[in-house]
Amino acid sequence: MATIEIDGKSLEVENGTMIIKAADEAGIYIPRFCYHEKLSIAANCRMCMVDIEKAPKPMPACATPVADGMKISTLSERAVEAQKGTMEFLLINHPLDCPICDQGGECPLQDQALGYGKDVSRFTEKKRVVEDKDIGPLIATAMTRCIHCTRCVRFGQEVAGIMEMGGTGRGEHMEITTFLGGSIDSEVSGNMIDLCPVGALTSKPYRYSARSWELQNHDAVSPHDCVGANLHIQTLRNEVKRIVPRDNSAVNECWISDRDRFGYEAVNSPERLTQPMLKSGDHWEVTDWKTAFSKVVQGLQTEINSAGPEGVAALISPLATNEEGYLFQKLLRSMDCDNIDHRLRQVDFLADSQQNLYSGAELPLEKLSTISSVLLVGSNIRKEQPLLGLKLRAASLGGSKIYAINSLDYHFNFKLDGALIVEPSTVPAALAGVALDVSRIVGTDLPEQFSAWAQLGGNRDVYSDIAEVLVADSAESLIILGDSCRQHPHYSVILAISNWIREVCGVKRIDLHEANGVGLTQNGCVPKNSENNALNLVSNPRSAYLLYGLDCVEDSIYGNVLEDSLKKANFVVSFSAFKSESMNHADVVLPITPYTECSGHFTNVEGMTQRSNAAALPRGEARPGWKVLRVLANQLSLSGFDFVDLNDVNSEMENTISEKPFEYPHDIEITLPDKHNGQDSNKLFHRIMDVPIYRVDPLVRRATALQKTADNSIRPIAGLNVEQAREFTLRDGTLMNVVTPEGNGISIQVQADNRVPVNCIYIPAGYIETAPLGVATHLTLEEV
């Protein structure tokens, strides 16, 4: 510890602390531009100059470590003169366009110019002008305003792990720009907007739509992934204008993903539903709530009377809040119906036979950045859970070892110490291979049920590498199961094997969920009888369906099966914030609100339940889902729905939903690896599927700027192994026919993709175009 004095205030600080940090902690203000707590020190803006006793010249507070006995003044004549000097230099080439700059009002340069600048400039030469750039659909640029603090550059290099911005040129001609004028494609690029201390990088979708001081802040939580990033939703006159991060060191630190930031565009889209509607023949008629409710009550009662409660199936989007989920399932169960599920991207429900379905993270998410080793299984974590990707990158920079077993050789923003890229059906086998090596190290036999899988996985050096690393520091090791596991036809096998590894050597596990999957599971949006799981509800047509917040084709991986069942059903109700394909099959549409207009709670994968507040009043006649469900229950004369406000719902939930302990299914009856039903496997390609980052939910699919990014393609594009692509006369964009063994086929653009292993074809889900393929695991490929 060192004893120092800043502006006469005596402080005890850790040796080696930089002066600016010590001052910040003591609440002493030092002006700065380039310094940022989460980035490396650049010391290039020279704004934070302070006066240190006995030092011959003013020193930068961000890059000068404290020393015992140091006396620092931030206010002495010499310090202030240095700060003012820097400010003068910063302003000479900065345009005086604050009135038309989006940063105005929340601009560190503007604020500090007030404190350290002069009202009249001594600079009478011509100002520098920098040619403007186009760096993609999310970030607007005005590079003449740039003060070259390099925060955006360092963010890319250090935090995001992809260096998209850099400085070119020397001296006055130095420009911050993208490499060869390319676009910024990082999934967390929007953070550069927050980091930029001037108006050089601003939000493109928000551009010129409000002034920062007019905006109202609302505390919310992001529903797009299972991290639960904390947000400020900012509104003007009841319209969501933009979303910025809310600091929470336990969850998102000061970052949010682009999905969290720009997903709001959907809530202002013309596709919003603002009126209850009834189908009349082949067209829709606007109606009022009263009529809509009576139609729903009538329809449901008719179907229950004829087919019994089992004739009703209820499917809910994983983006729903806990309260919506709770009331939805309560409504169903009050009618003696257990047919409810939110897992429309899962096909293997064998693990449900265990009583406990809740599995999330076994460690706080903030620990991820310091974990010592990680095995990723079936996960493109960077795009599935962007903020967790950042944490793994931090871990990797700190020396953690990270391995992956995947079907696509994803481009991560961290270094992999080893990767095994195999066709999807071999993923559980590869995990069994790791388990076998773990069993050898810890001296326990691998349970017989896993041996057949381990045999299929063969012998590979990487198994023992992974096993050794996991066992060596098992308390600090982690297995992460990603979206591809959840979508895997042998998800239960992956769960069981990973669980066995976890039990014999003590590694931790995170089973990544979709969106609010943990909250919905805890609050009853899964069937008590596993037979009533989503896949069964979809593939065995029911007479009535309640769809909650779903675009029925894109939000499931079952393809057109759900659509077919809806066509056969007698009565379909769609609770939705948006017009969609699902509407075509519905009889009644009830307009609910997206999370920006609906308060409620989300539970992240760690089990942390956070409140998200409505930021705007509902549009038109749309209403928050929990209110709609409450009134509908009353209309159905169900008891126990007399809630006055959200708190009532909450307190009942807390009493009903007991905290579930961590228990994992481990004695699941293991299905053995399947052989390809006698077909010539040479002609069959393994299908690799994932849901691209901007196709995952109804909000991002309608967020126009996100849809224009490089991470998204408007139409799906299939990827073929590079070597095999040569066997076909493939040019990028060539159309090919892809057909399932059942004969369902589509034509799709195919391109060579260096991530795809041999004998595989990558076809994304989340598109109407690829839906006919359903969950087929093998496909034939023909040239058109």
Place this chain on the structure above:
Amino acid sequence: MTEVRVCLPESNLEEPWTLAAYESTGGYQAWRKIITEQTPPEDIIENLKSSGLRGRGGAGFPTGLKLSFMPRNAPGQKYIVCNSDESEPGTFKDRDIIRLNPHQLIEGMAIAGYTIGATVGYNYIRGEYYEPWARFEAALTEAYEAGLLGHSLLNSDTSFDLYSQRGAGAYICGEETALLESLEGKKGQPRFKPPFPAQVGAFGRPTTINNTESLSSIPPIMRKGGKWFADLGVEKSGGTKVFSVSGHVNKPGNYEVPLGLPFKELLELAGGIRNGHQLKAVIPGGSSVPVMPAANIMACTMDYDSLQQAGSALGAGSVIIMDETTCMVKMLERISYFYYAESCGQCTPCREGTGWLYRVIHRIRNGQGKLTDLDLLVDMANRIEGRTICALGDAAAWPVQSFMKHYRHEFEAMIQSDKAA
């Protein structure tokens, strides 16, 4: 006065850049002795300290002390780097040292590397210096073939590998940390210190960076002893120094003389002022150091202390001589343009200030000056000096401050005559 050659080869030597020529004057004896006797590094450092050798790149930091800062016993790779990115206007001494005496530099780097425990060295040579680079490369080949570089030298455990690296034309890469960035293949921009290169240098490893002339001085010091070298010069300025004399003299060129030589004698060596003109001013250490009027410099001896006391600096020993025909406004305009063009753009005062300085001076010379500009120039220079990551800011500020101090009247005259016209 005649030259005393330590770093430059004796003038009667034929093809002095060859190994044979170098060895005929006692070359590589020191290196061979160190390898065979495994001389303790502390002894080498003591010898260097007693020689009074100070960094010849401009800052004048004692070389022995600098080498002693390296954690020589720390595990892992360490590096010795030679800074041959000589780019300061007026400086051309290293070019001749490498061109004419490359082996002495190689021997000096090997000894310095041995002293700090570095088995790898890099010589970063200014990109425009093609001929010196080719000579250095040829000398490297000779030294490797003679078994003086490489692994297990003279059957000992001592190894030393040496590589050359050509710069790409940026002045800033003469700043040692920018040089390291460039050496690592990055954009040449100075790093902020701490950490110093002795802790985190090239490729993240402890590194010592010395000037070409400093390293070239080491072999003779090892052969003849620190005292011999110190006695060549004066107190606190041991040894000889190569002065690059340019400008309005009859015989511009490099002159290696003992430190402490009166300026007058150096001027005579260079053939005196051209065609009977009068000496007006001298920039004694390269374009960045403060200018000195004739009267001041004539009273000085050419060593670190004398010039510093007179308000300037020895710098890299780049003596720019100006006679009475010189327009000081034009001179300062040209100097300011150089720093404006060469600022790396990293930190604010230098990036923004150098361009502003140049434009104001340029405006004055183009007849659009105002008297208030002169105070503005000084004020601006004061706000750049000492506020930047590296010394380029100082280098841009000092000429402005000193020109204003000594020749303000020329600026005023130009502004006023323009007003009259």
